[in-house]
Structure formats: structure tokens, C-alpha cells
Amino acid sequence: MSSFIASASPTELSAPASVRLYTPEKGQRVGIVAGWGEYPTRVAQALVRERQEFVVAAIKGHADAGLADLADELRWFGVCKLGSMQRFFREKNVDRVVLAGKLFKDRILFHGLGWVEHVPDVECIRTMLRPWFSRSSSMTDDSLLGAVVQSFERREMKVVPGTDYASDLLAEEGLLTRARPARAIQADIDFGWNIAKQMGGLDIGQSISVKDRTILAVEAIEGTDACIDRTGVLCPRGNWTLVKVAKPQQDMRFDLPTIGPRTIERMIIAGGKAIAMEAGKTILIDREATIRLANRHGISIVSRTDGSAR
Numbered sequence: 044m045s046s047f048i049a050s051a052s053p054t055e056l057s058a059p060a061s062v063r064l065y066t067p068e069k070g071q072r073v074g075i076v077a078g079w080g081e082y083p084t085r086v087a088q089a090l091v092r093e094r095q096e097f098v099v100a101a102i103k104g105h106a107d108a109g110l111a112d113l114a115d116e117l118r119w120f121g122v123c124k125l126g127s128m129q130r131f132f133r134e135k136n137v138d139r140v141v142l143a144g145k146l147f148k149d150r151i152l153f154h155g156l157g158w159v160e161h162v163p164d165v166e167c168i169r170t171m172l173r174p175w176f177s178r179s180s181s182m183t184d185d186s187l188l189g190a191v192v193q194s195f196e197r198r199e200m201k202v203v204p205g206t207d208y209a210s211d212l213l214a215e216e217g218l219l220t221r222a223r224p225a226r227a228i229q230a231d232i233d234f235g236w237n238i239a240k241q242m243g244g245l246d247i248g249q250s251i252s253v254k255d256r257t258i259l260a261v262e263a264i265e266g267t268d269a270c271i272d273r274t275g276v277l278c279p280r281g282n283w284t285l286v287k288v289a290k291p292q293q294d295m296r297f298d299l300p301t302i303g304p305r306t307i308e309r310m311i312i313a314g315g316k317a318i319a320m321e322a323g324k325t326i327l328i329d330r331e332a333t334i335r336l337a338n339r340h341g342i343s344i345v346s347r348t349d350g351s352a353r
Contacts, residue, residue: 074137078144126166281314303328
């Protein structure tokens with residue numbers, strides 16, 4: 044599961060013209076539900092710059108403890124303590140909630156005792172049972188996170204995209220690196236784009252890897268890093284491409300595709316040669332470091348839209 048989504052200097056990427064910038068209302072307090080990765084930290088840094096009050100419900104085993112240095116208050120919660128998080132937010136007069144950071148769904152559901160090990164509270168059980176018993180739904184990321192959003196909003200806490208506060212994290216359209224994709228790699232990007240979109244539409248994953256117009260691997264519950272690692276094993280010759288896209292009907296409040304220096308490090312080890320991602324809908328963490336590392340190793344990063352796909 045991707046973004047739900049260590050500290051470094053703020054990025055300098057300009058927001059795409061289509062992105063709506065959010066203007067906090069006076070006296071409003073934001074609550075961040077923080078999972079794994081740098082995204083929660085970047086949202087927190089943006090709130091600090093705007094002098095916006097905020098508190099953090101940090102997920103145990105996922106969130107960065109350094110968030111405590113940025114927030115007005117931070118408390119730790121088990122991933123299934125949804126009701127406890129909501130009581131914390133109500134106590135702190137939160138009326139806007141950001142779901143930021145990755146949750147390792149495979150660890151929660153399938154490792155050890157699974158989600159029972161986290162002792163879910165009553166609100167979590169009630170919320171998770173909604174998609175479970177709905178004939179029109181399933182236990183996909185969108186269904187589960189959508190149920191979480193509805194739970195917060197029933198308690199008059201509006202869930203908003205983290206990029207409303209940190210719009211500079213969204214990748215702009217164009218070639219972001221010095222290295223241009225070779226003709227064969229460009230063909231792989233064109234070939235893989237629509238397939239990746241179809242996979243996203245099925246809520247299976249956000250990424251696929253491609254070489255010579257052959258799909259090597261598809262991201263599922265294991266996440267992008269593991270998909271990259273597996274591709275390196277399947278294609279030891281390297282020079283393959285990672286295509287990472289948003290879902291066709293992407294909800295900007297959660298599960299946005301994300302890349303950063305860690306993604307490039309994995310690509311280097313696995314022999315990847317290019318990344319194609321979706322402009323305006325992909326979070327680019329630590330932009331300068333990501334592009335600098337890609338340039339050093341000759342990896343192309345292309346940010347495009349459905350309209351620019353061939």
C-alpha cells in the first residue's frame with residue numbers, strides 16, 4: 044500500500060498550474076495520520092512554514108519519531124486504533140485530517156497474527172466491516188482507505204490531500220534528468236503506460252516494469268521497492284523501465300504514487316534504466332537529491348500525463 048504516505052530541506056519544485064493551493068482558515072488545526080516514509084515529514088514541514096497548528100497520530104512501527112520535533116503534539120497509535128486516533132484529534136480540536144505515508148498492508152494482514160495482533164478498537168472493526176460485507180466493494184486499498192475517510196468525516200473531520208499543503212511535492216511534466224530515454228526505452232514507456240493504467244484501475248498496484256515491450260513484473264501488495272528488486276532478478280541484463288502511474292480515478296487524499304532517492308537506489312542495484320511517472324499526481328520526495336542521483340547513474344526520469352502519452 045502506497046501513500047496512506049529522513050527529514051531533508053524543502054523542495055523547490057513549482058506546483059503544476061492545475062493544482063489547487065489550500066488556504067488554511069484561521070483557528071483551524073490539522074491532524075496528520077503518519078505512516079512510513081518521508082511524505083508525512085514533508086507535509087509537516089509545509090505546515091510549519093505556514094505557521095499552521097497541527098498534531099500527529101503516529102503509526103507504531105511506521106512513522107518517523109522526528110515528527111515530534113515539528114508537531115504541536117505527537118501520540119503513537121497501533122495501526123488499528125482508529126477510534127483512539129479520532130478521540131485524540133477531537134481532543135485537540137482537529138477539523139482537517141491528512142492521511143500521509145505508507146502502511147505495510149502485507150505485514151498488518153499476513154505476518155504473524157495479522158491485524159488481530161494490533162488489537163483493533165471498536166471503530167476500526169466497524170469501519171473495516173463495511174467494505175467486507177458490501178457486495179459492491181472489496182478489501183482493496185481504495186475500499187479500505189475510503190472507509191477510513193468516511194469514518195473521519197462522520198465525526199466532522201474533513202480528510203484533505205496532503206498536497207493541498209505541500210503542492211511543491213507534485214512532479215511537473217517533462218524530462219527531469221539530463222539523460223533522455225533511448226528509442227527502445229521510449230517504446231517501452233509508451234507500451235507500458237496504458238497497461239499500468241489498467242492495472243491501477245483494477246486497484247492491484249501502481250507500478251510495472253518493462254523491457255522490449257514485455258511486462259517483467261507488476262506491483263501488488265508488496266510495494267514498488269519489492270517490484271523493483273524482483274525485476275532485477277528476472278532481468279539481470281538490466282536496461283529495463285519502471286512505469287509508475289496514478290489510478291484512472293485517483294483520489295488525491297490517499298495512496299498517491301511516490302518516488303524518491305530510495306527508488307533510485309533500488310533501480311541502480313536492479314539495473315533499471317528509466318522511470319516514467321505521472322505528472323501532477325506523483326509525489327517526488329527530495330527532488331534535488333533524487334534527480335542528482337539519477338543523473339549520476341544515467342537513469343532517465345520522465346514525468347508525463349495521459350494526454351502526452353503516445
